Amino acid sequence: MKDQEPREVSASRRAFLRGIPVLTAAAAALPAPALAAHGKHHWAMLVDVRKCIGCQACTVACIQENAVPEGSFRTIVSTYSVKLADGDQPAGTYMLPRLCNHCDEPPCIPVCPVGATFKREDGIVAVDGDRCVGCAYCVQACPYDARFINHATNKADKCTFCAHRVDAGLLPACVETCVGGARIFGDLNDSQGELRRRLDAAKAEVKVLKPEQGTEPRVFYIGLDERFQGKVEGQGTLWQPRKAHG
Amino acid sequence: MTPDIVETVNVAREIAWLPWAVQYFFLIGLSYGAWLVSLPGLVFRRPGWEGISRLALLAALVCGLTAPVALLADLHQPGRFWHFYAYFTPTSWMSWGAFFIPVYLTGLILYAWLAFRPALARHAEEGGKLAGLARRLAYGGHESRKALVAAALLTFVGAALVALYTGVEVMLVRARPLWHTPLLPVQFFVTAVAGGLGLALVFNRALPGGGDPAATRRMAIGLALTQLVALLVGVVWLALGMSGMSPEHAQALAQVAPSANWKVSAVWAVLATVATLALAVWRPGSGLLIGLLALHSAWMMRWTIFIGGQEVPKTGAGYYSYQLPLGPEGLMGIVGTAGLWIFLFVVLTTLLPLDRIGQAQPARG
Numbered sequence: 001m002k003d004q005e006p007r008e009v010s011a012s013r014r015a016f017l018r019g020i021p022v023l024t025a026a027a028a029a030l031p032a033p034a035l036a037a038h039g040k041h042h043w044a045m046l047v048d049v050r051k052c053i054g055c056q057a058c059t060v061a062c063i064q065e066n067a068v069p070e071g072s073f074r075t076i077v078s079t080y081s082v083k084l085a086d087g088d089q090p091a092g093t094y095m096l097p098r099l100c101n102h103c104d105e106p107p108c109i110p111v112c113p114v115g116a117t118f119k120r121e122d123g124i125v126a127v128d129g130d131r132c133v134g135c136a137y138c139v140q141a142c143p144y145d146a147r148f149i150n151h152a153t154n155k156a157d158k159c160t161f162c163a164h165r166v167d168a169g170l171l172p173a174c175v176e177t178c179v180g181g182a183r184i185f186g187d188l189n190d191s192q193g194e195l196r197r198r199l200d201a202a203k204a205e206v207k208v209l210k211p212e213q214g215t216e217p218r219v220f221y222i223g224l225d226e227r228f229q230g231k232v233e234g235q236g237t238l239w240q241p242r243k244a245h246g
Numbered sequence: 247m248t249p250d251i252v253e254t255v256n257v258a259r260e261i262a263w264l265p266w267a268v269q270y271f272f273l274i275g276l277s278y279g280a281w282l283v284s285l286p287g288l289v290f291r292r293p294g295w296e297g298i299s300r301l302a303l304l305a306a307l308v309c310g311l312t313a314p315v316a317l318l319a320d321l322h323q324p325g326r327f328w329h330f331y332a333y334f335t336p337t338s339w340m341s342w343g344a345f346f347i348p349v350y351l352t353g354l355i356l357y358a359w360l361a362f363r364p365a366l367a368r369h370a371e372e373g374g375k376l377a378g379l380a381r382r383l384a385y386g387g388h389e390s391r392k393a394l395v396a397a398a399l400l401t402f403v404g405a406a407l408v409a410l411y412t413g414v415e416v417m418l419v420r421a422r423p424l425w426h427t428p429l430l431p432v433q434f435f436v437t438a439v440a441g442g443l444g445l446a447l448v449f450n451r452a453l454p455g456g457g458d459p460a461a462t463r464r465m466a467i468g469l470a471l472t473q474l475v476a477l478l479v480g481v482v483w484l485a486l487g488m489s490g491m492s493p494e495h496a497q498a499l500a501q502v503a504p505s506a507n508w509k510v511s512a513v514w515a516v517l518a519t520v521a522t523l524a525l526a527v528w529r530p531g532s533g534l535l536i537g538l539l540a541l542h543s544a545w546m547m548r549w550t551i552f553i554g555g556q557e558v559p560k561t562g563a564g565y566y567s568y569q570l571p572l573g574p575e576g577l578m579g580i581v582g583t584a585g586l587w588i589f590l591f592v593v594l595t596t597l598l599p600l601d602r603i604g605q606a607q608p609a610r611g
């Protein structure tokens with residue numbers, strides 16, 4: 001069974017893990033906080049939409065890892081039924097994993113009235129929970145609906161790229177668990193790394209969501225259909241988590 | 247027709263700026279709008295305006311004191327409001343707003359106190375309710391014109407900053423095309439002034455004898471003007487959107503045009519504005535009705551922009567549907583602010599009854 005594990009995943013995992021001993025050794029020699037300190041890394045993610053099978057394993061892994069309250073999501077695989085004009089079947093399914101893009105020009109940061117939202121030197125956009133007043137201005141400002149107010153903490157919440165795991169040399173939970181091998185996480189500054197190599201190889205095909213917003217997302221997509229790049233035109237989902245769970 | 251794309255799995259994001267926020271923007275708008283109406287009578291001493299200007303000042307005060315409570319309640323961590331002052335963030339208009347509000351309120355309270363001092367003293371002299379407290383508050387009851395003008399200047403600065411920040415804060419949110427239009431602050435301002443006039447008209451009508459008819463007519467003209475401007479701004483908004491001249495407006499229009507709810511809201515808003523305008527022109531005596539209509543339009547506009555705006559998904563298909571919850575995150579927010587408003591109104595008008603405020607009074611030395 002192990003041999004049948006999707007290649008790309010094990011490859012990306014191996015590549016990532018291979019670098020770990022060096023990093024952690026360096027981290028041990030430095031005063032904390034280790035990995036993030038010098039802007040040495042620039043974490044990013046590549047989502048190969050063609051490989052996503054829509055199983056929502058990432059959605060569940062994220063909820064488990066980050067204790068996301070019921071009805072809220074830091075990542076979800078938006079799923080669409082798309083009419084096919086030239087197929088045997090009347091419709092196909094399109095899957096689009098969504099999460100915080102850890103934008104390099106993040107509109108969620110300047111609006112925060114207390115400076116609780118910030119960008120770490122390693123590119124991760126984070127919320128200082130001790131400072132956040134829960135005003136939700138950042139929720140409004142994010143063009144991707146990536147943020148929400150966590151009802152358990154009453155603070156702004158969103159994907160952190162699993163910063164706590166990354167700092168410990170691990171992959172984000174969604175990447176670790178991805179069944180289709182669609183999510184690749186890594187360091188943009190590492191020219192030999194899996195992420196960089198994949199991005200370079202797929203160059204022309206690499207897209208981001210809503211590029212016109214000038215947010216410079218650091219979640220990249222391969223196989224992103226234009227119709228799903230911005231606000232999707234179509235019939236909205238009838239399922240609403242809060243309603244479903246009271 | 248079946249759509250080409252149907253969303254089968256996605257998250258519906260909840261409304262994050264709650265009805266409390268609508269109440270805040272409504273009340274703070276009414277407050278500075280009504281405050282502007284207090285100027286002709288109290289600062290510029292325009293004949294015939296004194297009574298109505300005092301009533302407008304009462305409106306500004308009651309709304310201005312209620313508004314920050316609604317704002318505080320909209321925070322999900324209200325106990326941390328001091329973070330606004332401990333961690334000033336100059337890139338955020340909301341952070342600036344935390345400093346503008348106290349400027350406005352300090353000015354407003356000072357200005358109101360200076361304006362009402364003589365009336366408070368008279369109320370105490372004549373043995374009205376809470377006469378002791380009124381006497382203490384009147385603190386001699388002198389009328390000091392210079393101090394009043396100085397306080398008016400401070401309030402003006404605060405009011406201008408508040409009007410500016412409340413509009414720009416929302417306008418800057420590029421992620422919501424409906425908010426991200428340069429006309430939004432203008433629309434907030436015009437409806438705020440209309441609402442302020444409206445509330446003063448309602449107070450005027452509550453006076454024994456239904457208020458001064460000449461004042462009612464004067465206010466009706468003012469209200470008609472605001473409605474005309476509101477309609478003009480609406481036409482410009484639509485023209486910019488439909489012609490594609492302004493991509494922001496075109497995008498905003500494209501997002502809401504397919505929705506039946508939005509069409510109803512738009513038709514409703516236009517009809518209410520036209521009705522207010524027509525009544526104000528042809529039946530300027532119908533002070534109560536046009537006043538209530540203007541208040542209703544100011545509130546509806548904010549509800550539609552804030553709650554309706556948050557029903558438009560930023561990435562997902564279709565619309566999120568919002569149902570007003572009955573608890574503190576919904577209906578209680580509206581009822582709560584209304585309750586506080588009434589409480590403050592009762593306290594203030596016990597100390598200084600409405601008819602005493604509404605009387606045109608000769609200046610005292």
Ligand code: SF4
Pocket residue numbers: 099100101102103106107108109125141142143144145146147158215
């Ligand atoms: S996706 Fe949204 S929350 Fe994440 S960094 Fe960009 S603007 Fe901020």
Ligand code: SF4
Pocket residue numbers: 111112113114115116117127131132133134135136137138139155156
């Ligand atoms: S909700 Fe928190 S992180 Fe977001 S803008 Fe407000 S204070 Fe900042």
